Amino acid sequence: MADNIIAMLGSSRLNLSSLPTVFLVSGPAWSTQALVSLLFALMPAVAVAQAPTPAAQYQNRRLIMVEDQIKARGVKNPDVLAVMRNVPRECFVPESVRPQAYDDHPLPIGFGQTISQPFIVALMTEALGPKKNDRVLEIGTGSGYQAAILSRLAGELYSIEIVPELARSAAETLRSLGFRNVTVREGDGYRGWPDKAPFDRIILTAAPPEIPQVLLDELRPGGRLVAPVGVGVQKIVVVQKSADGKTTSRSLLPVRFVPMKKETE
Numbered sequence: 001m002a003d004n005i006i007a008m009l010g011s012s013r014l015n016l017s018s019l020p021t022v023f024l025v026s027g028p029a030w031s032t033q034a035l036v037s038l039l040f041a042l043m044p045a046v047a048v049a050q051a052p053t054p055a056a057q058y059q060n061r062r063l064i065m066v067e068d069q070i071k072a073r074g075v076k077n078p079d080v081l082a083v084m085r086n087v088p089r090e091c092f093v094p095e096s097v098r099p100q101a102y103d104d105h106p107l108p109i110g111f112g113q114t115i116s117q118p119f120i121v122a123l124m125t126e127a128l129g130p131k132k133n134d135r136v137l138e139i140g141t142g143s144g145y146q147a148a149i150l151s152r153l154a155g156e157l158y159s160i161e162i163v164p165e166l167a168r169s170a171a172e173t174l175r176s177l178g179f180r181n182v183t184v185r186e187g188d189g190y191r192g193w194p195d196k197a198p199f200d201r202i203i204l205t206a207a208p209p210e211i212p213q214v215l216l217d218e219l220r221p222g223g224r225l226v227a228p229v230g231v232g233v234q235k236i237v238v239v240q241k242s243a244d245g246k247t248t249s250r251s252l253l254p255v256r257f258v259p260m261k262k263e264t265e
């Protein structure tokens with residue numbers, strides 16, 4: 001609430017010329033009467049400030065989302081929780097579903113695609129564990145939300161989206177919100193991004209039947225890949241590549257993602 005009040009006082013709703021003259025005059029200590037007059041003059045502005053703006057309402061819902069959907073289910077990384085509290089998810093969803101932006105499920109973003117459930121975004125981000133200077137590849141830009149979250153934790157984020165309209169709108173959303181370290185490309189993730197490889201981290205947000213070899217090859221030794229894998233009900237798999245290039249993997253939990261399509265499909 002304090003933030004709201006500061007925001008409103010900083011806006012044109014507080015008209016200084018309407019305040020009592022004593023407010024504008026410097027001098028000795030104010031009389032009680034002058035202070036009372038000032039208080040009354042400020043009351044309408046404070047009353048207006050108490051009605052939260054849509055941005056403040058979304059911010060409150062974001063904080064609740066992190067507590068109830070993400071922390072409560074065991075995501076602990078403080079950096080991940082901090083970005084989830086800061087990135088405005090409502091800006092990444094179509095206007096028609098904006099009121100549901102912080103609900104505990106995926107939402108449609110057009111073209112038969114979805115933005116993932118907030119908990120799954122946080123869980124996969126924590127499992128990926130990007131570091132400040134990492135180069136990260138994402139397959140499946142979709143709305144651009146996961147890219148935005150990752151870009152705040154990594155050095156550079158490259159993202160490939162197969163639906164041209166989604167690639168364009170995600171790039172525009174990210175640009176307009178000031179995410180400068182993200183590059184979005186329209187294309188087929190099965191081909192990887194050879195010009196920018198190797199990557200420290202790779203994340204897939206569409207599910208292939210098995211992890212494409214080209215992506216494993218583009219993973220730097222010591223790197224990590226996180227992906228939903230399988231047909232129908234998939235599981236989230238975390239692949240770790242050791243310094244000598246060997247890979248080991250473990251499964252996290254069952255999920256249901258959209259399938260990773262081939263360009264010809």
Ligand SMILES: C[S@@+](CC[C@H](N)C(=O)[O-])C[C@H]1O[C@@H](n2cnc3c(N)ncnc32)[C@H](O)[C@@H]1O
Binds near residue numbers: 147
């Ligand atoms: C669950 S959505 C992605 C959610 C997204 N990360 C977000 O934050 O909104 C999966 C996306 O993967 C894209 N996709 C599917 N197959 C692909 C492929 N072969 N290459 C690149 N993108 C693909 C879909 O078009 C869809 O936008």
